[in-house]
Amino acid sequence: RRVLAVVLGDQLDREAPLLKKLDPARDAVWMAEVPGEAEAVWSHKVRIALFLSAMRHFRDDLAAWGMTVHYWALGEHPHPSLQATLAAELSASPPSVIRVTQPGEHRVLQALRATASAMGVPFEVWPDQHFLFGDDFFGSWATGRKALRMEHFYRTARRATGVLMEGDEPAGGHWNFDTENRKTFGRHGPPPVPTPSSFPPDAVTRQALKAVETHFPDHPGSLARFDWPVTPTQARSALAEFVAHRLPHFGAYQDAMWTGEPYLFHSRLSAALNLKLIPPREALSAAEAAYRNGLAPLASVEGFARQIMGWREYVRGLYWRNMPDWLDWNVLGAEAPLPAFYWTGDTAMACLQATIGQTLERAYAHHIQRLMVTGLFALLAGVQPRAVHEWYLAVYADAVEWVELPNTLGMSQYADGGLMASKPYVASGRYIQRMSNYCRNCPFEPGQTTGEGACPFTTLYWAFLDRHRERFAGQPRTALQWRNLQRLSASEVRAIRSEADRLLANLE
Numbered sequence: 001r002r003v004l005a006v007v008l009g010d011q012l013d014r015e016a017p018l019l020k021k022l023d024p025a026r027d028a029v030w031m032a033e034v035p036g037e038a039e040a041v042w043s044h045k046v047r048i049a050l051f052l053s054a055m056r057h058f059r060d061d062l063a064a065w066g067m068t069v070h071y072w073a074l075g076e077h078p079h080p081s082l083q084a085t086l087a088a089e090l091s092a093s094p095p096s097v098i099r100v101t102q103p104g105e106h107r108v109l110q111a112l113r114a115t116a117s118a119m120g121v122p123f124e125v126w127p128d129q130h131f132l133f134g135d136d137f138f139g140s141w142a143t144g145r146k147a148l149r150m151e152h153f154y155r156t157a158r159r160a161t162g163v164l165m166e167g168d169e170p171a172g173g174h175w176n177f178d179t180e181n182r183k184t185f186g187r188h189g190p191p192p193v194p195t196p197s198s199f200p201p202d203a204v205t206r207q208a209l210k211a212v213e214t215h216f217p218d219h220p221g222s223l224a225r226f227d228w229p230v231t232p233t234q235a236r237s238a239l240a241e242f243v244a245h246r247l248p249h250f251g252a253y254q255d256a257m258w259t260g261e262p263y264l265f266h267s268r269l270s271a272a273l274n275l276k277l278i279p280p281r282e283a284l285s286a287a288e289a290a291y292r293n294g295l296a297p298l299a300s301v302e303g304f305a306r307q308i309m310g311w312r313e314y315v316r317g318l319y320w321r322n323m324p325d326w327l328d329w330n331v332l333g334a335e336a337p338l339p340a341f342y343w344t345g346d347t348a349m350a351c352l353q354a355t356i357g358q359t360l361e362r363a364y365a366h367h368i369q370r371l372m373v374t375g376l377f378a379l380l381a382g383v384q385p386r387a388v389h390e391w392y393l394a395v396y397a398d399a400v401e402w403v404e405l406p407n408t409l410g411m412s413q414y415a416d417g418g419l420m421a422s423k424p425y426v427a428s429g430r431y432i433q434r435m436s437n438y439c440r441n442c443p444f445e446p447g448q449t450t451g452e453g454a455c456p457f458t459t460l461y462w463a464f465l466d467r468h469r470e471r472f473a474g475q476p477r478t479a480l481q482w483r484n485l486q487r488l489s490a491s492e493v494r495a496i497r498s499e500a501d502r503l504l505a506n507l508e
């Protein structure tokens with residue numbers, strides 16, 4: 001039986017069982033660059049370039065190990081989509097079976113399966129062993145639970161792996177250190193931020209950058225600063241740099257933001273993890289070793305482990321459990337279009353200008369910028385969740401649907417009605433004022449709700465509470481926020497409504 005192993009752009013895992021089982025004398029690997037994958041959403045140039053460069057490096061590695069790789073490069077074939085390219089491959093040299101590691105996107109799995117079926121070739125999906133846990137682990141944890149909360153999943157995961165455990169107890173006696181992990185930079189700004197790892201383009205990457213400029217010249221973003229890790233060796237070096245220099249401050253400042261400091265103490269490892277250049281086990285072991293050797297405080301290491309073995313694994317489990325329905329949920333009935341400034345950064349609101357500007361320049365923003373600046377504004381402004389989802393999937397280097405969609409539609413936009421988050425993440429401009437220095441250089445006043453100079457976040461925050469009064473006012477988790485609304489007089493509420501209407505009508 002001649003096997004054709006399909007390797008997608010986010011499956012660049014040298015340890016994948018699928019590859020280990022291939023017979024180089026008989027079987028082949030199939031990889032394809034297709035315009036449709038860059039255009040399914042209007043992808044940032046950096047996101048496309050990262051995929052192309054990492055795929056081409058992986059192709060060269062496979063060839064160096066003696067594998068036959070059928071590589072369909074952009075511009076060297078006429079096919080627009082994965083389906084059409086795979087169909088062309090199957091017609092040209094039909095295999096006995098197609099094997100693929102479980103794709104990261106529901107749509108892609110359906111497309112590959114349909115193509116194989118139409119061409120009459122047996123199709124096998126192999127589990128993705130890059131992750132810490134398989135579908136069974138999530139399934140048995142989820143079975144019989146009313147609410148699928150991350151914190152419960154995370155504790156089960158800690159017990160199952162023994163990471164940061166002392167026997168049956170969590171290291172340090174606590175499961176989480178949130179109270180130590182929400183520091184701000186105060187008036188004076190961050191402690192010295194280490195110079196980030198940077199991987200200047202080599203010849204393969206330069207070719208990939210050129211291909212992007214040739215085939216996708218109108219796509220958003222800039223390639224001028226492209227310096228992402230594109231090989232496992234580079235990803236390991238980025239991990240080592242993070243653990244040595246940033247991890248000690250990671251926990252304390254993970255929610256803080258500062259103008260001109262895009263990376264702060266974050267790892268910038270998500271893209272390398274999502275393309276499978278480096279396994280999550282390695283990131284966790286390196287962080288845990290730093291704690292055990294006294295090189296990083298427990299609160300920081302726990303905060304990092306929580307992201308990798310908690311959030312990252314949990315959102316993947318939820319994604320496969322709820323797709324494809326999740327895509328269409330919109331329980332808050334949000335129907336506004338995405339403001340055009342999300343694609344340009346051209347707005348007077350300093351927090352949005354900084355976050356979107358940095359996103360277009362670097363295809364990166366850290367979690368709180370995504371959740372509590374761009375995500376929060378879209379939620380408060382009642383933007384259609386699907387449009388928000390398509391933006392997030394397009395503009396970040398690390399964007400792949402299994403992780404982006406739950407974070408956007410679930411955690412950030414509450415479009416799933418609380419499947420993922422127990423309440424909507426809403427706040428006024430005062431939250432951004434506390435966690436950053438953005439408001440200092442903004443024409444608006446974070447504490448002001450109406451009138452000249454009112455902060456749009458603050459106006460829209462109160463308008464959101466008012467709009468969704470019936471849904472949330474009676475729920476124990478949200479009652480406190482909504483109780484504050486009851487304290488406003490009828491004329492104050494009227495003023496907020498008209499200020500919000502005026503604002504939303506003039507968003508551009």
Ligand code: FAD
Binds near residue numbers: 311366371396403
């Ligand atoms: P760090 O802050 O250094 O965190 C370490 C690692 O933990 C990350 O590399 C990532 O792998 C993991 N992680 C952290 N937070 C989360 C989370 N909430 N869910 C899953 N994993 C997490 N992450 C993506 O990888 N791809 C996406 O497309 C994506 N879209 C998002 C959209 C929205 C609206 C929001 C609110 C978050 C999104 N995230 C996404 C999660 C998170 O913002 C990014 O993983 C993180 O900012 C990446 O930067 P970093 O590598 O420096 O992370």
Ligand code: SF4
Binds near residue numbers: 350
């Ligand atoms: Fe953002 Fe409002 Fe602060 Fe301006 S005042 S930076 S709009 S939160």
